[in-house]
Amino acid sequence: MKVVQTGSFRRKAKKLHAAEKTALNRAVRKLVASPESGALKKGDLASIRVLKFKVKAQQYLLAYSYKPELLTLLAIGAHENFYRDITKQ
DSSP: OEEEEOHHHHHHHHTSOHHHHHHHHHHHHHHHHOTTOSEEOOGGGTTOEEEEEEETTEEEEEEEEEETTEEEEEEEEESTTHHHHHHHO
């Protein structure tokens, strides 16, 4: 399976701390193993799935889209304003 990152995802992931990057890598490996594990959204975000994972006490959201053999990582961030920022993209 091919994994592709958007530019905004890459910039945001680059700024993460080491513990956050480790948790992100685990989440991406989980998606590669089971791409439909994230929750499918409704409405404006109908084509997007979101996987939730924790780093220490903070919950992070990983937005992605999945087509057979292609996993596109769209956004990562804390819950605050996450969905608002995705709809702007």
